[in-house]
Amino acid sequence: MEDIMITSGTSFEGYEISEYGPYRFVQTILSSNFLKEIGSSIADIATDRSSIYQEKLDGAMNEAIKSFKEMAGKTKYNAVVGFHTNVVDYSSNITSVVAAGTLVSIKKEYQSEFEKSVFVRKELYVNNYYDKLVPRAVKIVLASEGKGTRISAWFNNYNMEDIKAIKADIKFTNIYGDEITLTGVDFVFDKTGQSLLKSDYVECKLPDKYIKIISSSKVYIQKYVTSRGVYSCGDDPIDVDLSPLKFKALKMKKGLDAVCNYKSDGLVWTCNCGHVNEGGAEECVICSRKQDEMKNTVSFNYEPMIEEMRQKEYVMEIKDVLMKHIKDIDSGLRMQLLEIMESGLQYEKTRGNMKDTVIEKVENLFLGL
Structure with a gap:
């Protein structure tokens, strides 16, 4: 198994990203009531028993990271960007440690x-x-x-x-x-x-x-x-008709030549490279991208929810909108959406209003950016 390079950032110094792969995550279940134990044992945490909880958490964290590396090592990719770990409380009795990131292929950068x-x-x-x-x-x-x-x-x-x-x-x-x-x-x-x-x-x-x-x-x-x-x-x-942030996200996800999001009306479809193809064409005549690989597989109609979020002022209110629709959203996106909300709430405490940033991240997630 090839050694996997991992960073929480978006790049590796001295290397260039030759291919972007999928966003992946693994999780390790802590226990059926781990957070409840902590919540009811604050006095213990403040004493010598705190090490017991720390050891449990560290063990689960290390196991999640190890599992993520093993998973990545079985793919064709040799690095991970945007890597992060988090403790997620799915319900009152299920808690896990999650390790996640985007798989990429990297190679040493040629420098004159x-x-x-x-x-x-x-x-x-x-x-x-x-x-x-x-x-x-x-x-x-x-x-x-x-x-x-x-x-x-x-x-x-x-x-x-x-x-x-x-x-x-x-x-x-x-x-x-x-x-x-x-x-x-x-x-x-x-x-x-x-x-x-x-x-x-x-x-x-x-x-x-x-x-x-x-x-x-x-x-x-x-x-x-x-x-x-x-x-x-x-x-x-x-x-190009995209905001700088969306344009950069599109490039990182779909390739350097990408200039717009995929869309189709049944009669024609627009490729990520910008070319409009006949509806029956399986691949783009310009860049050879396959239509099936670009189609958004998300079944949830997110646009009304996004519009409702735009009517709100703060991230907490935006999160309330999300929670109203969370059961209808594809399960593979729920954790990422919740992470966006939690990150937005934390940043809003120190950096001021994060409404636009959070909404844009939510929209980009549904667009596959």
């Missing part, structure tokens, strides 16, 4: 000598896309050593073509809403014929200090060169 230097670095998802089989810009990387700024672009190569170079205009928007455009930037690639192309760094005219205040980017491809010739995209790109 330039990348290994100490510098300001900014990575930006690209907020527009072409709805056709052309190179799709998915990320812009800006870096500065204090002696000028360099830029690199990442492209999805759906056709696995031997793409040698791409000429593009890059439009940046900063936190003040101001725009600046780099025109005719030539991106070249050492490694071609791969599904994800990462260009060499090229010098650009952005001031060093400007990098820190850039908030978004768009890419407009002028031409690209393959072994077969020089091509242009022709059409105008489409802007």
